[in-house]
Amino acid sequence: MIAQINYLTNIRLGPGAISEIDEILKGLGVGKSLIVTDRGLTSSGMIESIMAAMKGEKAIYDGTPANPTEDAVEEAVAVYRQHRCDGIVAIGGGSSIDLAKAVALMVTHEAPLRQYAAIYGGVGKIHKMVPLVAVPTTAGTGSEVGRACLISLRDGRKLGFLSPHMLPDVAVCDPELTRSLPPMLTAATGMDAIAHCVETYLSPKINPPADAIALDGLRRASRHLVRAVTDGNDMEARQEMMIAALEGALAFQKGLGGVHSMSHALGGVERLKLHHGTLNAVLLPTVLRFNEGYCGDKYDHLKAAMGLSPDADLAAEFERLNQTLGMPENLRAMGVTPDLLQDMAQYSQEDHSTATNPRPATAADFHEMLSQAMG
């Protein structure tokens, strides 16, 4: 098997890294930035303090919805054009960073957005975009070092956009910016990082550096997530979680697995507005039980990375961790109803992550897993 391995990222990491934002923008030749963020962050005052560090001109769009939409992309593009910006700074969680990627795309490419979706061959149509700096304020999605964004179109579909040109020019990973993230979000986004590390490590694709990075991310997250949730001011734990998040995302070019297949499907149920990281946390034990015996000695390496004894039950350990973190007990507790399962199983099977689940999974397998995860 011939492996395909890529790394292409520029990261500034560490407490206070945000102080370099002005120098970074100058280095990229940005004269006037559009800040893409959400209202939670503008009202918290965090954006104000970051803007103070940016000496150049700037405009702001803070209408990022929980799941970024085509409408929001167009609104932000209008602000960008009105203020004649020449670069973008995304500040926030995965939603703001994903939205900013789509904005960078649409200020440099012909409308409509739809044609650039991966399923319409968008990878080949996406060329160089305007400079984009990503400043995560959560430690989880890793969108700041990723080449993709997920946007809900007006026709109701949630489509993936993918291109090396979508990779932020610089990711500024400053754990100080996660200090005020509430415990519940710290836990849910942290479990997202853990799910990335675990699932991509188990992907059958061959990529030794990615495997090494994924195990290191898991090692850090399993030792520091509870600490970061318990005491948000524990900056060592915050820094370690930020590293785990970016390591998870650096590694997941290997592909993910069944956890993400189901999480993507359930995340598309608009009325439930389920949190991606929380879904991953709840689904992880079920998928680990399904995959057991199909992963060579990889469960042993996962356990070693987590500091567990070789005879520990990996799925049970994650159940225990979920409990400690106050994650929902099961899908039912999150509001998922049994009538959804048939469709969800089908969508999960069709998800792009299914191809790299270590054990082949049919729609019937997903139905069984979803039923188990219902509790």
Add this chain to the structure above:
Amino acid sequence: MIAQINYLTNIRLGPGAISEIDEILKGLGVGKSLIVTDRGLTSSGMIESIMAAMKGEKAIYDGTPANPTEDAVEEAVAVYRQHRCDGIVAIGGGSSIDLAKAVALMVTHEAPLRQYAAIYGGVGKIHKMVPLVAVPTTAGTGSEVGRACLISLRDGRKLGFLSPHMLPDVAVCDPELTRSLPPMLTAATGMDAIAHCVETYLSPKINPPADAIALDGLRRASRHLVRAVTDGNDMEARQEMMIAALEGALAFQKGLGGVHSMSHALGGVERLKLHHGTLNAVLLPTVLRFNEGYCGDKYDHLKAAMGLSPDADLAAEFERLNQTLGMPENLRAMGVTPDLLQDMAQYSQEDHSTATNPRPATAADFHEMLSQAMG
């Protein structure tokens, strides 16, 4: 401390990866390739079999010297122009790949070469070059995933050239191509990979993914180098060494240390023609003794990666490994004479790797280390 982390690489890895060369060149839009290699490889027949897999037109330059020179760059550039090539395939060890990088530079940039050296601010002057594919036939230098090359100029200086544009577009890492590498070269290049992993892991710069990759490379190399040397047809060992070599080079953006400072200095003594990997092997134990106590708990992690007990003596373990591999016992056995040490100590102190040695090292420190390594 704010970390700077970069990854930018495209690798095809695995036995038979070379079979993809034609598709790779087409993907890069190369119609006519210049193959840059050395006479050892053309006379072995290896180049012929690789050329058979390349369906497009090609020309060949096989005059790569053991240490690439400005003259060789100009000769190869002449062949490139004469045959109107539009892309380069480097096949060989670090010398052929380094030479090919300089050729790619000089067919796209104004002469003279000298002005692009890192010490003359070349980084800012180097723009996009022609497509370059690197095909390593040794497992050690990692030049195939590196952004630098080292060229001896006509004025006698050996200068480093550095640019993200110098990174090969694709590295084809096919362990089959290392099958016929003789035991001594397998050992020496393998020790180069090990030295990269160890030194960059010990560098005080913060780069968690690089550290994870470096430890993984050391883990693989320490388990497979003796096997690859003992039985060159052990393809599992060959593959693991190829992975260790590329991991070492992916990681060493963190900088190296005193081993490389002295190795660069001694490698510049023209009349001795010392092998870089062999020098690294011989110098490693001395530098590990010098740095002990200045690396936090990193020696423990190195020992764990190598499967050694926590109370093992790391320097002594590498001495034992050198002995098993048949490396020279000391610098004296390599032909280094005491009269050189004063200059070598000074050059070592001035080397760019000295800045990232975990323990600050003066010229006097280097003199002391060199004296010890003389045996």
